[in-house]
Amino acid sequence: AQSVTQPDIHITVSEGASLELRCNYSYGATPYLFWYVQSPGQGLQLLLKYFSGDTLVQGIKGFEAEFKRSQSSFNLRKPSVHWSDAAEYFCAVGASSGSARQLTFGSGTQLTVLP
Amino acid sequence: SQTIHQWPATLVQPVGSPLSLECTVEGTSNPNLYWYRQAAGRGLQLLFYSVGIGQISSEVPQNLSASRPQDRQFILSSKKLLLSDSGFYLCAWGDSDYQPQHFGDGTRLSIL
8 A cells, every 4th residue: 555754744934945845655666646735725736746757747836846766755846935835735646556546645744934 | 627616615513413515527527536534734534436426435434425426426425423524525536547636625514
């Protein structure tokens, strides 16, 4: 079974600073990897996903993530954070086979952006 | 384009009362459908998923049930709510080959 660890429960950065959110996964084969963002009281919005190919994935809102098989990681990055990026971020891993490909989510990282 | 609708947005129910949350998807056919629950300060827990009409798989034993009466309709129900059923419920859909990628806006359920 797959699992996901987001080691940072809460991260605080200043507006304009760079950001990296960590995600480590456990899965026996090449996984499908996702990053979602959730604003308070809202559903989840897909930021980016990795299925195969180029290990550096570009997403919406200026985010990118890099799949590193050797480290079992899929860290999310943004070069310059905006105040509107304050939200909770979830990493998820999905099986690359099976009839109804389910996602396993990490427990999330809450991002606070200081002015 | 595809859209997903989930209602109601908020719900306050007494312990022991029934529950019905509805989710519909538009703009796609034969989607995989999912119900997740998100407890306060925690990640998402998969409750049910469905690969077709009348096909429901349960991930967590509980007093909740799900039904899929139509291709793009997914319903979460309970006959008697417990205090522990409080949480944020999210419906999601995905293409047949891929995981859930699109989520509804969620229902905030409070049990009194």
